[in-house]
Amino acid sequence: MRKLLTTLIGAVALTVSALAVSAPADAGTIAATPKIGVTWTNVCAATPAAGYASCNAKRVTGGTTAYMAAKAASQGKSVAPLASTSSPSGFGPTDLQSAYGLASAAASNGSGETVAIVDAYNDPNAAADLAVYRSYYGLSACTVASGCFKQVSQTGSTTSLPTSDSGWAEEISLDLDMVSAACPNCNILLVEASSASYANLGTAVNEAVKLGAKYVSNSYGGSESSSETSYDTSYYKHAGVAITVSSGDSGYGVEYPAASQYVTAVGGTSLVKATSTTRGWTESVWKTSSTEGAGSGCSKYETKPTWQTDTGCTKRTVADVSAVADPATGVSVYDTYGVSGWYTFGGTSVASPFIAAVYALAGTPSTSSYPASFPYAHTSSLNDVTSGSTSTCSPAYLCTAETGYDGPTGLGTPSGTTAFAG
Known part of the structure; x- marks a missing residue:
């Protein structure tokens, strides 16, 4: 496993990372190039100040020619992941x-359901960029005029929105596109916090619930603190609402609010087409280095929810479930605020909105439920991820995939919607 250099770019000190991993043996075309390399940048500040969160989106900026060609071929395409900002890849x-067994549900379910996206600052191009993504992929239009898309501040205003920010705008586009990908029939509510403080982001979560969303995605996080349990009861404890949170991109170690006992913490995988498998896909733990990959571990402060039964952590264990997050096997996103069109994205920011939309496909949770518990009652309805690790830790399952529950991927990834229904 090669460790490539991490550098700081410009005054905003964005982190550029490089990947060097071995492809799964049954990974089809990609297996022909076992050593692969892709570079990317964090679109938000990598280390937020105390009391603040950072988004977990990573935009691909380059990669080796051999890997780019192999990845394109594995997807049945002739273009490379960074071929052109005018073409998705x-x-x-x-x-x-x-990959996640959702085609039938995505075609029929989700009508009337609202998935909320909570992010900081404003994306002035959100509606227009969403329209391009959905049009390109043949999804039905989701506009402000039709009532399908709504963009508000943390107070619910549609006219007095926060200051615009290009980094968080990329996160917003990623989130909106992933909800669209999983649940094309869902309505989308974007709630923009006035800053990335936990107080403002939490206020935006409350506003999303107040406006009727039963599924709320949060693709951000920061260090745990002794204050977080008070944030739980103020912002993230909403019975009857599926609240998803990305587990973080720093490998072994727990972020908040993913640590909250009331949310579904969503870890990350590398996702590759595999024609030799019945599923047609294979997944492993997403890891870049010992300090970058799917977030996981044992919370310092959070009480263990009753539905979690792993014995190596007496408090709350992260994550619960997972989905694709590796930038090297990333997703297409369209964004034009501060950048210029189509890009490939990764990070657990991909996984959180996607899982929120899967909850929406599964149907409205009962009013007294905590949907974070649902996958624990349906473990056989998930793809168990059993290979890969982010670090060396004790007990090992907190950072290494294994049969059944593990930290980086939780109980696994969606195989249809059954695991996300009450």
């Missing part, structure tokens, strides 16, 4: 629905 809705 990562996984699109058909790919993701196929």
Whole structure:
């Protein structure tokens, strides 16, 4: 496993990372190039200040020619992941629905359901960029005029929106596109916090629930603190609402609010087409280095929810479930605020909105339920991820995939919607 250099770019100190991993033996075309390399940048500040969160989106910026060609071929395409900002190249809705057994549900379910996206700051191009993504992939229009898409501030205003921010705008586009990919028939509510403080982001979560969303995605996180349990009861404890949170992109170690006992913490995988398998896909733990990959571990402060039964962590264990997050096997996103069109994205920011939309496909949770518990009652309805690790830790399952529950991938990835229904 090669470790490639990490550098800081410009005054905003964005982190560029490089990947070097071995492809799964049954990974079809990609197996012909076992050593692969892709570079990307964090679109938000890598280390937020105390009391603040950072988004977990990573935009691919380059890669080796051999890997780019192999990845394109594995997806049945002739373009490379970074070929052109005018042409998408990562996984699109058909790919993701196929990988996670969602094609039938995506075609028939979700009408009348609202998935909320909570992010910081404003994306002034959100509606227009969403329209391009959905049009390109043949999804029905989701516009403000039709009532399908709504963009509000943390107070619910549609006219007095926060200051615009290009990094968080990329996160917003990623989130909106992933909800569209999983649940094309869902309505989408974008709630923009006035800053990335936990207080403002939490207020935006409450506003999303107040406006009727039963599924709320949060693709951000920061360090745990002794204050987090008070944030739980103020912002993230909503019975009858599926609240998903990305587990983080720093490998072994727990972020908040993924640590909250009231949310579904969503880890990350590398996803590759595999024609030799019945499923047609294979997954492993997403890892870049010992300090970058799917977030996981044992919370310092959070009480273990009753539905979690792993014995190596007496408090809350992260994650619960997972989905694709590796930038090297990333997803297509369209964004034009600060950048210029189609890009490939990764990070657990991909997985959180996708899982929120899978909950929406599964149907409205009962009013007294905590949907984070649902997958624990349907473990056989998930794809168990059993290979890969992010680090060396004790007990090992907190950072290494194994049969059944593990930290980086939780109980596994969606295989249809059964595991996400009450």
